[in-house]
Amino acid sequence: MTSEIMDCTIIGGGPAGLYAAFYAGMRDLSARIVEDQAQLGGKLHFYPEKLIWDIGGVVPSTGYDVMNQMIEQGQTFNPEVNVNERIVKIEKLEPHLFECTSATGNKYLSKTVIVATGGGIVYPKRLPIEGIEHFEQTNLHYTIYRLDDFIDKKVAIVGGGNSAIDWANELKDKVKELHLIHRKGQFKAHEAQINELLESDIHIHTHSTVEELMPDSHDESIKAIKLKNEQTGRMETLPIDDLIVNIGFEAHDNFHQNSPLNFELIDNYYIKGTSEAQTSIEGIYAIGDIVDFNGKVRLIAGAYSDAVNAINQIRQHCYPLIQDSIVLSTFHEGLKQRRKG
Ligand SMILES: Cc1cc2nc3c(=O)[nH]c(=O)nc-3n(C[C@H](O)[C@H](O)[C@H](O)COP(=O)(O)OP(=O)(O)OC[C@H]3O[C@@H](n4cnc5c(N)ncnc54)[C@H](O)[C@@H]3O)c2cc1C
Structure with missing residues (x-):
């Protein structure tokens, strides 16, 4: 044209x-x-x-x-x-x-x-999991438009930088259960943000990676995630309502x-x-x-x-x-x- x-x-x-x-x-x-x-x-x-x-x-x-x-x-x-x-x-x-x-x-x-x-x-980086894009229409998010969308939900956030921790701190009093998953042992964010995180009852999973997204049989959403602790090799399954991924951007x-x-x-x-x-x-x-x-x-x-x-x-x-x-x-x-x- x-x-x-x-x-x-x-x-x-x-x-x-x-x-x-x-x-x-x-x-x-x-x-x-x-x-x-x-x-x-x-x-x-x-x-x-x-x-x-x-x-x-x-x-x-x-x-x-x-x-x-x-x-x-x-x-x-x-x-x-x-x-x-x-x-x-x-x-x-x-x-x-x-x-x-x-x-x-x-x-x-x-x-x-x-x-x-x-x-x-610029695109948000995806987790290296095959078929992950199917869940982007349902309960996999790369940004938060409204904090209230997560009220009383079980939420997992993947990431260890400023935005991931900021979101975790902002969501912690709204959600039913909150997990923060980071592949490293230390967070890269402002000290005050990290302190707020550590003083909260957020479940923190360091040295951990998401290995699998387990689909709900009724719709195209994720019903649970499988986590691997890279230090111990231990696998864990977390039932969730929403997954938020914030691991950087690609240009x-x-x-x-x-x-x-x-x-x-x-x-x-x-x-x-x-x-x-x-x-x-x-x-x-x-x-x-x-x-x-x-x-x-x-x-x-x-x-x-x-x-x-x-x-x-x-x-x-x-x-x-x-x-x-x-x-x-x-x-x-x-x-x-x-x-x-
Ligand atoms: C976390 C964060 C918080 C911020 N907070 C503030 C704040 O409080 N106050 C403030 O004033 N500023 C803030 N900023 C900065 C502000 O967002 C930017 O200065 C502003 O967005 C710049 O506008 P822009 O139009 O130049 O670029 P952008 O907002 O980057 O928009 C550029 C657009 O061009 C499109 N594009 C790029 N290449 C092509 C192409 N080849 N063909 C077609 N389209 C293309 C992109 O998709 C994009 O939509 C913040 C920035 C960030 C990241």
């Missing part, structure tokens, strides 16, 4: 990409988002239950709530949204025409491109690192940019966590300001004959009409 030519293609539907899509609408630019995952929201999917305190004007809100509001705001001006599409290549066909190609072979044409790929494409290759366009990089990963979101390639802009420049702020607030700068530059790039002026949402005609409607 080859698409219609938009003013900008935004690669990545996290906070930076979503805000860029919103701001493109504010500046009357046509935009599309292309996102690798099935859902928009970016890294906020990794911490949906955590409270975010540091976005100006937003009272402490969970990652999940902030993410949903970002997704809604990002679609205010109806950008074209393409999910499950991983961009693998960008080509410059003409000075003002770029083609972004996805892993499925789709081609997205636009006058400019915004790279908003953040930490890249996919990033197209910008070996692009024939030769992006200038910093530390062989970050795209070298400017505070106006320009990269070493005219017409390609980089925003959010993927970009680096003097004074870059790797926070949601920083992603927003990068997005505004990129869109303002794109407006000038695409429509140089129209005098540039600051746009305030309070005076935006389209938004006023929307309010009336």
Whole structure:
């Protein structure tokens, strides 16, 4: 499939990409988002239950709530949204025409491109157990969206880092029974978190690995797990209602690192940019966590300001004959009409 030519293609539907899509609408630019995952929201999917305190004007809100509001705001001006599409290549066909190609072979044409790929494409690591993906639709989780989903349940968490221990501490007073399983003898987390864990009645299984997931005969869920103590060789069966796995993440290759366009990089990963979101390639802009420049702020607030700068530059790039002026949402005609409607 080859698409219609938009003013900008935004690669990545996290906070930076979503805000860029919103701001493109504010500046009357046509935009599309292309996102690798099935859902928009970016890294906020990794911490949906955590409270975010540091976005100006937003009272402490969970990652999940902030993410949903970002997704809604990002679609205010109806950008074209393409999910499950991983961009693998960008080509410059003409000075003002770029083609972004996805892993499925789709081609997205636009006058400019915004790279908003953040930490890249990251997947939670799976336990090395054959067929484990069958349980991902039922009671095997890689993140916690709502702590209350586990009230009065028997839960096992696999992992020994900050997130696993943080979740264990947050869940311990809600669940019926909680097991923390770690293949090593020591936890790698903040001391205060570890102390809280050790003082609780969480069942801690160190030097232990999950050897088998025992399926329920009625549905596609796990009814018990088989644990092996690697020091003693002892096997144990734990009946559970939910299994939460938090053993790190795996990253996919990033197209910008070996692009024939030769992006200038910093530390062989970050795209070298400017505070106006320009990269070493005219017409390609980089925003959010993927970009680096003097004074870059790797926070949601920083992603927003990068997005505004990129869109303002794109407006000038695409429509140089129209005098540039600051746009305030309070005076935006389209938004006023929307309010009336
Ligand atoms: C645990 C944790 C807690 C945090 N807490 C806070 C906080 O309290 N306050 C705060 O301000 N910030 C916080 N942050 C940081 C914040 O989440 C990031 O700064 C922000 O998500 C960056 O947004 P982004 O859009 O640049 O990147 P991301 O959120 O990483 O989004 C990038 C998107 O691009 C997609 N993508 C990547 N490559 C491709 C490709 N080739 N094709 C298509 N799509 C692609 C990815 O799938 C992803 O959806 C936290 C981060 C973490 C990990």
